[in-house]
Amino acid sequence: MYVQTDLHGHTLHSDGRATPEEYVEFRRQLGMKAIAVADHDLMAAVRPAAAAAARAGMLFIPAMEVTAHLHYGASGEEQFHVLAYYPHAVLEGFQLEQKFLYKRGLKVQERWKELVLEWLSGLAAEDRELLDPAGELSKKPAPTFPALQSMILLVVEKKRELFESFRDFHQRFWHSSGPNKDLFGWTPEEAIAAIRADGAVDVIAHPTRYRDKERTAKVIDEAKGIEVYTSRHKAEVAESFRALAEAKGKHWTSSSDDHQNAKYAMPPCGTPVRTLERICKQTFKLESILTI
Amino acid sequence: MIKVRLLTGVTAATAAVLSFPALTGCAGDATAEDGSSSEDNTASVAGSGALTLHGYSLTHGSTSGGDDLVRAGEKLKVACSLEDVLQLLYAGNAGDREAIEAARKDPSSLKAAARIRYTKTDGATYDAPAMPLAFAPGAGGVLVGQSQEVVVPKGARRMKLEISAEVKLAGVPVTRDLLASHAIPAELPIFGAYLPNKMALFDTEGGGRRSRIVEGGAVRPGARLTLAVTDWRLDTVVDKSRLDTRIGQKQNYGRFGATLGDAFGALEYEVSAAVSTDGGKTYQPLGLHKVDRPDVLNNASRFTFEEGVDVAAGAGPAVKVAFHVRAVLAVPSYAPGEIQNPRYAPGQRVVLADVWDNNGGQDYTLPIGR
Numbered sequence: 001m002y003v004q005t006d007l008h009g010h011t012l013h014s015d016g017r018a019t020p021e022e023y024v025e026f027r028r029q030l031g032m033k034a035i036a037v038a039d040h041d042l043m044a045a046v047r048p049a050a051a052a053a054a055r056a057g058m059l060f061i062p063a064m065e066v067t068a069h070l071h072y073g074a075s076g077e078e079q080f081h082v083l084a085y086y087p088h089a090v091l092e093g094f095q096l097e098q099k100f101l102y103k104r105g106l107k108v109q110e111r112w113k114e115l116v117l118e119w120l121s122g123l124a125a126e127d128r129e130l131l132d133p134a135g136e137l138s139k140k141p142a143p144t145f146p147a148l149q150s151m152i153l154l155v156v157e158k159k160r161e162l163f164e165s166f167r168d169f170h171q172r173f174w175h176s177s178g179p180n181k182d183l184f185g186w187t188p189e190e191a192i193a194a195i196r197a198d199g200a201v202d203v204i205a206h207p208t209r210y211r212d213k214e215r216t217a218k219v220i221d222e223a224k225g226i227e228v229y230t231s232r233h234k235a236e237v238a239e240s241f242r243a244l245a246e247a248k249g250k251h252w253t254s255s256s257d258d259h260q261n262a263k264y265a266m267p268p269c270g271t272p273v274r275t276l277e278r279i280c281k282q283t284f285k286l287e288s289i290l291t292i
Numbered sequence: 293m294i295k296v297r298l299l300t301g302v303t304a305a306t307a308a309v310l311s312f313p314a315l316t317g318c319a320g321d322a323t324a325e326d327g328s329s330s331e332d333n334t335a336s337v338a339g340s341g342a343l344t345l346h347g348y349s350l351t352h353g354s355t356s357g358g359d360d361l362v363r364a365g366e367k368l369k370v371a372c373s374l375e376d377v378l379q380l381l382y383a384g385n386a387g388d389r390e391a392i393e394a395a396r397k398d399p400s401s402l403k404a405a406a407r408i409r410y411t412k413t414d415g416a417t418y419d420a421p422a423m424p425l426a427f428a429p430g431a432g433g434v435l436v437g438q439s440q441e442v443v444v445p446k447g448a449r450r451m452k453l454e455i456s457a458e459v460k461l462a463g464v465p466v467t468r469d470l471l472a473s474h475a476i477p478a479e480l481p482i483f484g485a486y487l488p489n490k491m492a493l494f495d496t497e498g499g500g501r502r503s504r505i506v507e508g509g510a511v512r513p514g515a516r517l518t519l520a521v522t523d524w525r526l527d528t529v530v531d532k533s534r535l536d537t538r539i540g541q542k543q544n545y546g547r548f549g550a551t552l553g554d555a556f557g558a559l560e561y562e563v564s565a566a567v568s569t570d571g572g573k574t575y576q577p578l579g580l581h582k583v584d585r586p587d588v589l590n591n592a593s594r595f596t597f598e599e600g601v602d603v604a605a606g607a608g609p610a611v612k613v614a615f616h617v618r619a620v621l622a623v624p625s626y627a628p629g630e631i632q633n634p635r636y637a638p639g640q641r642v643v644l645a646d647v648w649d650n651n652g653g654q655d656y657t658l659p660i661g662r
Contacts, residue, residue, distance in 0.1 A: 015547050021593050025524065029533040031499060047349045054353075055360060056524070057498025094373040094434045097346065106379075141383040141474065143348055148547055156545045163545055170547070261546045262553050 002270030007036040007061060008083060008205065008227060008255030011049070014039035015148040017260040020049035028056040030266065034276055036063035038083055038205075038255075041183070042105030043096065044143060050091050061279055062086040064101055065205055067184050068191035070212050073176035078212065080188045080219070081205035083227060083253075084195040085279040099198050104183065109142040111180050112173065116151055119169045123162070130158050149259070188219040201225060201279045203253055206232040207241060220244070225251035225275065231265035232257055238268075251275040337508040338363035338444070338484070343406075343453055345372035347379070350453065350471065350478050361506060361588065364446045364484035370406040372455060374399050374427050374435035380470040381457045391460065399427035399435050404457040406439045410448035413485050425455070449485035453478040481587035488512035492658055493588055494615070494649075495522040501529075501649075503656050506588065510661035514605035517658070519565060520588055520598040521580065521615055521649075526561050530619040530645035535559065537644070539623050540634040555631050559644070562618040563597040569607040572655065580615075603660060611658040614650035618643055 010016030011023050018026065020037060023045070027035045035058055037045045046062045053060035068080045090096045097103075117138055120128050131154065132138075137145070146154060148170065155166045172178030176185065186194070188204075195202040203225035209232055210216045220226060228242045245252040253275060254267040277283055339356025352360055362368070378395060382388040395402045404425040411417050425437030444451065455470045471478040483491070483506045490507045511517050526532075542555035563580040580597035588596060603611065621642040636642060650656070 019593060025527075028496075028499075028524065029527050029531075031533075044347070047346045047351070051349075051351050051353075051360075056496070093431045094346070094376075094436060095432055097373060097375065098432055098434055143379075144474070152545050152547065163550070167547065167549065259546065261544050261551070 001273045002254075003033045003059075003273055003276060004031060004267075005034045005036075005254050005271040005276075006030075006032055006256050006258070006267060007034070007063065007085070007253045007271060008038045008065065008230065009036075009258035010039050010065075010149075010260075011037055011045040012150050013042060013044040013147050015259055017149055017153075020045040021052045023260075024049050024052040024056055024058070024060075026264070028058060032058060034059040034061065034271070036061040036085065036255075038063040038065040040065050040081075040148075041067050041108045043099075043102050044105065044109070046091075046096065059088065059276070059280075060091070061088060061276075062090055062096055064105065066101065066186075066191045066195065067174055068186040068188045069174075069176070069184060070188070070210065070215050072181075072185050072187070076212060077176055078210060079174060080191075080210055080216075082188055082191045082195060082223070083203040083205045084198065084200040085203060086198070086200045087279060087281045089281070090199070099200075100194060101198050101200070106143070108183060109145065111183065112147065113140070113142045113145040115170065115173050115179070116145070119166060127159060127162060131155065131162075149261075189222055192219075192222060192224075196224075201251065203227055203251065206230045206257060208233055208237050220250075221248070223250070224278075225253060227255055228252040229254035229267045229269050230257045231262075235268070251278055338365035340367040340441075341369075343368060343370045343480075345370075345376055345455060345471075345476075347376055348474060348476055350476055352480055362444060362451065362480050362482050363507070364444055364448070364482055366444045367441050368444060369441050370423065370425070370439040370453065370455070372425070372437050374402070374437060377402065377404055377425075377437060377455070377457055377470065380474055381459055381468060383474070388459070396435075399437075402427065402457060404437055404455065407454045407456065408442065409452045409454065410445065410482075411450040411452070412447055413449050422456075444482055447485060448482050451480050451482055453480075483507055488515040489517070490515065491518040491520055491588065492611075492613075493520050493522070494525050494656070495588075496524045496528055499528075501525060503658075505658065510659045511603055511611050512662065513603055513607050513660055515603055516600045517603050517611060518598055518600045519567070519578070519580065519613060520583075520586065520596045521563060522589060523561075523595050525649070526563065526597070526617055526619075529615075529617050529649045530561075530647055532559065532619070535619060535621075535644045537621055539621070539636055540631040542631055552632065557621045557623045557636070560620045560622045561597065562620060564616045565599070566614045566616070566655075567601055568612040568655075569601065569603050569660070571608065571610045572612040575612075608660045610660055612655040613658070614648055614655045617645070617647055617649055619645040 006027050011018050011020050037049045039045055043064050050060045064084045066082045066084055070080050071077045084101055155162050174184045192202045201224050204220055204223045205227050207216055207226055226241050226245045229238050254269050254271045256265055256267055258264055339354055339358045341352055341354045343352050378392050382392055405422040407422040408420045409417055423439035425439055427435050427437045430436035456467050458465050458467050490505050493506050494503050537556045537559055538554050539557040540555050541552050544551050544553040565578040566575040567578045568575045578599055580599045582595055583598050584595045586596040621644050623636040623640040625638045
């Protein structure tokens with residue numbers, strides 16, 4: 001049995017465009033029953049999205065897309081993303097804010113602010129003045145500092161010619177040539193270990209995306225789950241990953257990886273109830289599955 | 293049943309807040325600031341709740357199975373974690389590490405308090421006494437500051453929360469309002485302040501439609517009834533997800549570069565109603581106007597359509613209402629070349645849906661009574 005879901009998408013707290021509330025509302029309109037926001041490496045959208053989902057009558061799963069790497073600092077370096085799904089119950093009280101990955105997300109926000117200010121400081125004075133006329137950006141606390149997509153839109157709006165400069169510069173944020181090895185220098189296995197230590201379920205995001213297929217296969221073997229349906233997978237690719245997940249007894253999910261910058265790709269299938277039960281650490285009764 | 297349990301995240305979260313051990317003081321009495329007496333049902337629908345600060349987000353949630361609206365008579369607590377208080381208090385001041393560590397070691401050294409400012413129906417404001425936040429370990433050992441319980445008074449239409457804490461700057465103690473200084477929205481409407489006037493709220497619950505009188509009970513004869521339809525309700529009525537709001541294509545910019553993607557116009561609503569106050573014998577037309585950031589939603593990005601109806605003293609037995617909803621695609625004015633492959637002219641308005649929300653032809657019924 002399946003539940004209509006979208007368990008992977010982004011908001012303006014990372015490289016999406018929607019507010020958490022808009023993100024939830026869009027999925028409510030589509031009849032989604034269980035959703036997650038999985039921003040890159042931070043969970044700033046989780047609380048407001050969870051509140052909106054509660055008002056909309058949807059099951060909300062706290063999540064994050066954790067950035068790790070294959071061949072970090074070596075030839076063939078590429079990002080590898082592992083989704084972390086927390087039980088709904090971590091929203092009770094202040095449990096979420098105590099999670100290791102949540103706190104890591106606060107650091108990510110601080111480092112992002114530092115990186116953007118570094119880029120700004122390298123601009124000509126008139127360009128810097130154009131982007132941040134009153135010098136307000138540096139005064140913003142890191143959690144409210146414009147995230148990646150918001151910065152891109154700001155740059156394009158103020159001076160389109162600076163777009164490529166910012167785009168090229170920002171890649172240092174994750175890359176081994178940049179200042180954040182301690183945050184993003186993880187192997188996928190290390191990311192999986194951190195996710196599990198945090199009490200969450202690890203799911204390999206869009207597994208077809210990675211260039212090193214042999215290494216990806218090993219990580220999939222290690223993981224609890226696979227993201228099967230996503231806008232990055234063609235139908236036949238998704239079906240092959242689903243077959244793989246079922247053959248190996250792994251959990252699998254159905255999502256969009258929506259960034260609000262292209263036509264929304266509705267996941268063609270739901271997520272198995274079994275997967276949701278594993279994430280939420282609870283058993284759903286039949287009548288509840290039929291009515292959520 | 294899980295339907296409800298699964299879907300009430302806010303309630304579940306705040307229920308957990310109530311389990312925190314460090315309660316100080318006791319519940320105060322409801323105060324009728326304007327001396328009004330009330331025969332309403334508000335008290336019966338006002339249960340208990342919590343105002344909880346999580347990072348940069350303040351949420352209100354019922355802890356008694358209710359909704360997310362605050363009503364006169366509700367028993368409220370304020371809760372926040374020590375880490376959040378420190379984050380807001382010392383944001384950006386890395387030099388305050390010593391003070392932060394000292395507060396972590398001895399939370400009682402941190403002077404923090406919550407205070408509620410009420411706005412009465414005449415616009416006058418008054419402050420309730422400050423409530424110290426007592427920090428104690430909660431679930432998982434998290435240090436949580438919690439206030440005593442307060443009862444939301446009658447006669448107030450809004451409440452604004454302030455959480456303040458003391459910081460020493462060059463040895464001089466300075467008190468900071470943690471919410472206002474970080475522009476964290478902290479003001480909530482209180483329902484029941486205008487009784488016997490009431491609000492009939494037409495919104496959604498899960499995938500379905502829900503209609504209710506927020507203050508509880510029946511529509512009161514001789515009083516004013518506000519009809520309010522929420523944005524999400526309108527989206528559901530017109531089935532917004534099926535409406536094609538593309539106006540052409542435009543250049544999009546993202547982390548992977550510039551791409552040509554769909555450009556969308558804004559969907560706007562036009563809402564009117566047919567209203568009867570004599571149980572459906574006669575109907576009058578009523579235009580509803582858009583209210584951004586309405587009280588009932590308490591959310592900056594949402595809106596309602598609202599209008600008031602004066603219910604005559606002899607009216608009855610029920611108000612009946614049906615809503616007429618038009619969804620209009622508003623094509624923005626755009627510069628030449630900005631939109632490629634345009635589907636509409638700049639400034640054009642295109643009706644995408646024209647439907648009635650009338651309870652399957654039966655109209656919605658709101659009993660009139662005392």
